[in-house]
Structure formats: C-alpha cells, structure tokens
Amino acid sequence: MAIATPPASEAPAPLALEGPGPSDPADLTGLVPHASAPAEPATRDGVTIVVFSGEFDRVQAAFNIAVGAASSGLPVTMFFTFWGLDVITRPDARRIGRDPLRTAFRIMKPGGASRLPLTRFNFMGLGPRLMARLMSEFKMPTVPEMLELARSLDVKLVACTITMGVMGLTKEDLVPVDSYAGVATYLADAQARATNLFI
C-alpha cells in the first residue's frame, strides 16, 4: 500500500504502515517503517545569520545552526560584523592600526577564532580554556574547526566593510572570506531566506 501525502492544509493522517506495525507507536525499540513524506518545497529556503557577537559561546551557537542548515541542503550566509569580526580575524593580524586609537583597539582586542572570550564565567580567559576542555571531552568542534567546516559546506562568509573600517581591520587582517560587503548584500540574501538570525 502506498503512503499517501496529505494536502498541506489538512492535519496529517495517521501513519500508514506497511504490514503489521508495532503495537505502541511510541515504542522506539521496534523497527518502524517511517513515512517521511517529501515536504512541500518551501518558497524561501535558507538561513542568514548576522554574527554580531564575538564571544565563543554565542559564536558556537551561530556555527551550529549554520553547519546544521548547510548539511540539510539549505543555502547559508554568515555576515560578520562588529565583535563578530574577531571570529574571522587572523590570529597573526597586525597590531598596528592606522592611528593611535585603532592601534589601541587592535592591542586590546587582538581577535582570532581561537581567542574568543565567554559571555559568562570568562575569569580573565581561564573560562574559555576550561570550556574548551569540556567541549573536547564531548568531541565538539572548536570555533576554528567550525569555521573550516562551514567553509567546506559552502556557507557564504561575508565580512562587514564598515565595521572593518571602524575597527581598523583590512582584508589582510582577516581569514579568507567569500565577500566584503555591506547591508544591501545582507538584505538581498535575507529577503530570499526564511530564517534570519542575529547573534
């Protein structure tokens, strides 16, 4: 018997099983044929994420969503702005800005994906190290690994040019990204996607 796909407007019909099914549908110990009816294609597929924050817990969440979405076949754009630029700053980026204020900025906020603080329990940098140890016990990818993973899954990485200027960052200070752009680029992608996040 074929499994019929109910029209989207109606409540889904009870799962039609081929042959005798398990007595209790909630019983996950049995092997159940699963009707994963192909979903209606969404009119606007995909995700954009504005990565505004530079703390590694928030950034980790942003990458989780980006990598998960990209693995589900959705187009993903990550737009790095303000403190989020720390994530894509090269660890060996120069510390000298074009004026004393920007130099001070570069020294106080050197950036780099492996140097991000925590939003809570930072303890002058001890917190992130302890968190990294906990995460490695769970085989969780680190932020630099997530960045590579996102790149390999064709997540589009965009650096915000206006905040780069404010922070005294040049293209040479950043890891390779797909484009250097502004709000119109972000909005053009955001309009075409169903999920738009600001983290």
Next chain:
Amino acid sequence: MTEIAELPRAAIVVDATGLLCPMPIVKLAEAVKAAEVGQVIEVTATDPGLLEDAPAWARMTRHEIVGQYSKGDRHSFWFRKLHA
C-alpha cells in the same frame, strides 16, 4: 514488527556515536551526498537529539527514512537517498 533482516542492506554505515549536535547530521549529510540515488545509508548516534533531528533532516532534504532502531542509548536510522 519489521525485522532488521528485512531492511535493505546499507551501502554506507555512519558511526556518529559519541558525537554531539550538529555533527551526526553533518556526517549523515556527507554520507548521503557520497551515496548513489536509491542506496541506503545507516547512521547510528548516541545523541538522543537524533530521534527528532533525523526525521527533520529527512523532511528538509526530501530523502526517505526506511527504518529506525533504538537500543539503550544507541539510535539508528536507515535513509534511502531519493534524489541527487
């Protein structure tokens, strides 16, 4: 009750045990991408999130789940690749 023996043999077996979200889905997507259309891919994870994430992934990517099996904290799903 469908027996495991009745399932088509998986062409690719993904061991995602010990991995946490989003890695089981990332590994699964990799395997499905590498498979031929019509082939069956088996994924096993210890992350209980897979119980919800696997069907959600199948809906988004429009591939088919042909079987599911849990024993203790190990959860397995069998996917059939429906399209390239």
